[in-house]
Amino acid sequence: MYEAPARGPPSSVGKASPTRRVQLGADLKGQSIANLRGVTFLRRALLALSLASLMGGLMRLRGKGGVPPQEGGWRELRLPPQ
Amino acid sequence: MSASTDRGQPGPIVGVVGAGVTGQSVGRVLRSRGGRIAWYDLAAGAAVRAGRRHGGVAVDSLDDLRVVDAVVLASPGPHFEIAASLIDDGVDVVSLSDDRADVVGLLTLQRRAVTSQARLVVGAAMSPGLTGLLARHLVSQLATADEVHVAMYGTGGPACARHHHDALGGRAWGWHDGEWVERPGGSGRELCWFPDPIGPADCYRASLADPLLLHRAFPQASRVSARVSATRRDRLTARLPMLAPPHADGDRGAVRVEVRGSLADGARETLVVGAVGRTGDLAGTVAAMFALECIAGTIPVGVAVSGEDAALSLRLLRSLTSAGVHVHEFTGVARAAV
Numbered sequence: 001m002y003e004a005p006a007r008g009p010p011s012s013v014g015k016a017s018p019t020r021r022v023q024l025g026a027d028l029k030g031q032s033i034a035n036l037r038g039v040t041f042l043r044r045a046l047l048a049l050s051l052a053s054l055m056g057g058l059m060r061l062r063g064k065g066g067v068p069p070q071e072g073g074w075r076e077l078r079l080p081p082q
Numbered sequence: 083m084s085a086s087t088d089r090g091q092p093g094p095i096v097g098v099v100g101a102g103v104t105g106q107s108v109g110r111v112l113r114s115r116g117g118r119i120a121w122y123d124l125a126a127g128a129a130v131r132a133g134r135r136h137g138g139v140a141v142d143s144l145d146d147l148r149v150v151d152a153v154v155l156a157s158p159g160p161h162f163e164i165a166a167s168l169i170d171d172g173v174d175v176v177s178l179s180d181d182r183a184d185v186v187g188l189l190t191l192q193r194r195a196v197t198s199q200a201r202l203v204v205g206a207a208m209s210p211g212l213t214g215l216l217a218r219h220l221v222s223q224l225a226t227a228d229e230v231h232v233a234m235y236g237t238g239g240p241a242c243a244r245h246h247h248d249a250l251g252g253r254a255w256g257w258h259d260g261e262w263v264e265r266p267g268g269s270g271r272e273l274c275w276f277p278d279p280i281g282p283a284d285c286y287r288a289s290l291a292d293p294l295l296l297h298r299a300f301p302q303a304s305r306v307s308a309r310v311s312a313t314r315r316d317r318l319t320a321r322l323p324m325l326a327p328p329h330a331d332g333d334r335g336a337v338r339v340e341v342r343g344s345l346a347d348g349a350r351e352t353l354v355v356g357a358v359g360r361t362g363d364l365a366g367t368v369a370a371m372f373a374l375e376c377i378a379g380t381i382p383v384g385v386a387v388s389g390e391d392a393a394l395s396l397r398l399l400r401s402l403t404s405a406g407v408h409v410h411e412f413t414g415v416a417r418a419a420v
Contacts, residue, residue: 055318056314071414072412072413072414073412073413073414074277074278074356074410074411074412074413075410075411075413076408076409076410076411077219077355077403077409077410077411078411079219079396079399079400079403080396
């Protein structure tokens, strides 16, 4: 009597399939988490760099710098006589 | 107090509280002027080491200093409690405190000092202290003095460096057109030129006691400001704990005083003087000279600040230069090169 072949994967594969799927799912989930962490790290690094640049720029720009004396020099102070 | 070591030597006994870089400088100058030193430090070993190095005795308690002729407070602030306690016992006190809040408290001790016939010199260091003496010298050359601006470069010992760090992260007070103006520390960059070999340095507002004391000494000045030199790293980390430990021995420093006003004929004039040397030595020498003036009785009873008395300031400046402090005046026009 002809026995129709079972549809789908062989029984051995069929038994292993759910486990395989779970493993694949875990791998994918792990990869996505790793990717997410990488992106988060990258974002934070970019944010920190941006903030540092902004602060550096502010520090450079703030203040007029004054008008320093650039003509003349220093000499020993002569105190008035007593 | 085990004062037997120095028994028989001439000269007054001066207590030095704080045997750090600045305190040891105070002791060295006083010893060179015939003074006898009683050292006290919270770290007992430091006082003993200072005594061995510069002479004098180490005492175990602050109470042992109630019998000396004058006490110099060269320890990290606040000094209010110690100073109040000592002047209540009639002991003359010279405080090197540069903490604004502490200085405000010390200035309130006038009545207690007068009651006990004691003298209290507030802010007798480099900045404040030497700045007031230099400002008085410049103000005396002008008919009217409108502005007093001081700047400081460098720090003394580790405690001074910590205060410098904290000051940049604090609130800066300045006297501006008849009122106190509060601004953030680390703002107001100004390129200040100090005597050689320091040269130019960027200076910023900070939480300093100088404007308060200079305003008291020169009430006619409508603008008083004080700045300290700082690097970008100093400013960036000012509001954080110190990332690197301060150097133990201090370093070369400088102070610069600029006074603007007018001459008798109405012409506007800007005068600049500065001093350069090891920061601890400059501060210690100023404090030591104030202590000797207290002992000599030339400072009136009560609270005194640097630069208040013209004759005393001139005498102190002479003493400082004779003690090796290099004071320079700027000989040029305060304007940018073309």
